[in-house]
Amino acid sequence: MNEQSNLSRREREIMDIIYKFKEATAAQVHEHLPEPPSYSAVRALLKVLEEKGHIMHRQEGPRYIFLPTTPPEEAMNKALKHVMRTFFDNSTEKVVAALLDITEETLSDDDYIRLTQLIERARQEGR
Amino acid sequence: MNEQSNLSRREREIMDIIYKFKEATAAQVHEHLPEPPSYSAVRALLKVLEEKGHIMHRQEGPRYIFLPTTPPEEAMNKALKHVMRTFFDNSTEKVVAALLDITEETLSDDDYIRLTQLIERARQEGR
DNA sequence: CAGGTTGTGCTAAATTTTTAGCATTATTTT
DNA sequence: AAAATAATGCTAAAAATTTAGCACAACCTG
Structure with missing residues (x-):
């Protein structure tokens, strides 16, 4: 069983991309992923992230557009605080x-x- | 085969602790780890991190004191740049x-x- | 409207991460 | 110097992650 805002490496990478672009399709995520795995793999991960409640999607024409469930500001602040705590005392x-x-x-x-x-x-x- | 600065979740958590404290023993890392696993598990991870070249240790009396191989400034800048790129355009x-x-x-x-x-x-x- | 392209759904397997436990070695205490 | 304490080394198993592949549906193109 898994829980919490603990993300695996790939999951973290994907979230970063989605935050960077505000929202993204599976193809976009795949395109920007470092050392990208297969397209299928990316989609599977997106599904996991959605199940865990980190992202959601809306349909637009034939494809899904994914966006984070927690608003950018909140994620931003959290990331900044974390860096501040870890490296800057x-x-x-x-x-x-x-x-x-x-x-x-x-x-x-x-x-x-x-x-x-x-x-x-x-x-x-x-x- | 693995390489690169790709860290797993736990590895990332451990590196953060080491950076936060500048250096740390296995016990200290264990103590500050969220939802800590066994002491053994922590030590195994420290070993992996050392093999991957992310940390090194010096011996002090009976115990190892671990510290990052890349200097704090560099890691700091990297972390900050990453947040900047991801969330702040x-x-x-x-x-x-x-x-x-x-x-x-x-x-x-x-x-x-x-x-x-x-x-x-x-x-x-x-x- | 038939064919091709570009999506998603699902499943199972490979790989990596994460863990615990026991044996051993070094240090400190009495 | 013997006993107790506190480390590390090593190994193997459990769990989670990461991956690819095939089947099917929606949309575009000529």
Whole structure:
């Protein structure tokens, strides 16, 4: 018997793809899966994920379109919190520092301004 | 044959614990594992992880102390990038916004100041 | 409207993960 | 130095995951 939000490796990979694309067909999932197994295998996994309640589908023409049951925001927050806890000691500052480090090259002046504004706004709301 | 940075569920959980504590004994890993299996099982997994090259150990008195082979910074960046790609469309701004949203209550005025400084400093370095 | 394409449903088998138990070795205590 | 304690090594079995293949249905194409 299985339960809980414990996902296997493949299941995790599939969920990631679905979250990334917001929703996806079996073909799309298959296409983006690293070291992809057969199409059949992907479909079987999608079925398992649906049975476990992690995704649902709607039919559109001939095919199924799968989307997560837990809303993106929630999954997002959970993922972020997990990384924060595991690697950053729950420190917002450390995460932001690492983030800036990673993306330094691609940020424009405007981007920096918007970031500063974000923080200022949060500060005002957070009281 | 297996290879690559593909980790099973348990393996992932164990790596997270080791990263969180920087290094850990089998007993510590066991202690912090959610829905922990037997001590033996944990040790077997540690061995597998070592064989796969994800962790190494040094001996200290009677016991092994395990630590990751890839340095924390690298793993950190990788994890953060992954979350960014999967949930945040690779947008620094979106991540920071979510981050502030999550931690709003626990941030002091000083924290906000330091965050702003971080960004300002990154801006100056990034040119 | 017949043929081809592109889907899904289902089932069974291979592989990997996950587990426990016992034997052995090292350390500490008395 | 003997006993007790706390580790690890190893092996084999149980459970879960991952996979492929065939059958059938819906849609498109000429």
